[in-house]
Amino acid sequence: MTQVNAVIFDIGNVLIEWQPERFYDSVIGPERRKAMFATIDLHGINDVVDRGGNFRDTIHAAADANPDWRDEVLMWHDRWIDMAAPAIDHSVRLLRSLRGAGVPVFALTNFGIQTFDIAEPVYPFLGEFDRRYISGHMACIKPDAQIYEMVEQDCGLDPATLLFTDDRQDNITAAAARGWQTHLFTGPQGWADRLVADGLLTPEAAQ
Structure with missing residues (x-):
């Protein structure tokens, strides 16, 4: 692995x-x-x-x-x-558990500049990422290959060491084409199971 x-x-x-x-x-x-x-x-x-x-x-x-x-x-x-409501609470817990385990956590999202400004006070966890890649600020959206390349260049990590979850298959396919590890999000429990299977969280931390 x-x-x-x-x-x-x-x-x-x-x-x-x-x-x-x-x-x-x-x-x-x-x-x-x-x-x-x-x-x-x-x-x-x-x-x-x-x-x-x-x-x-x-x-x-x-x-x-x-x-x-x-x-x-x-x-x-x-x-x-x-x-844009409500929050998916289990996913938020997974985000926080990863950070608590010392795993760097990024956001890569198709989101407008002003709409993100609206959402952030309502959803404080949006300020808890180690790095945020917001399409409106990048002038590029998923699944354009350029946005994934911009993430790689900014974070400096090997694409093969990035694990990305998204609910859209086209966005996942584009990331996989660049060598990223991927998980098609269909619900928080499946994502939790993947994080446990990859050794990133304990079963207790993934609840």
Whole structure:
């Protein structure tokens, strides 16, 4: 087994649930939400923010471009923190247990500059990483190969010694192509089991 010198967490759907569709279902109902998402590529618009675009300007421009959905689109800005909720508590415990065990822990996340600023006071654990790689500040998003290369260059570690978890297969595939060790996140228990299997945490510390 190759030594792990750092564990890298994605954030959305690994440490914090990110389910905009669920939010809109609760506010405007599933049928109207389905119609809106079929009309407007809201996730694509969010990618602009994650690449460093100004959050307010990007969402307001999308609202202006879609007057029939203006109020709903503006919710993506005005109620964004309600979409990025709640924290996945077991994953947060794993993050803290790794740090307690002396394992360097990084974040690599598609996250906007302003949205991260909104999230950090709500989720204090976002300030607990040894290094943070936030796509908005890097002007590059996963799964672009460049973002993984930027992480490697900054941390100076052998890619084969990085263990990365993410909930999206395309992001995992891109990391694996660079030689990273990877784990497709489908839930915190599976991630805990992987950390124990790799000798990074004891079963007790992984609970």
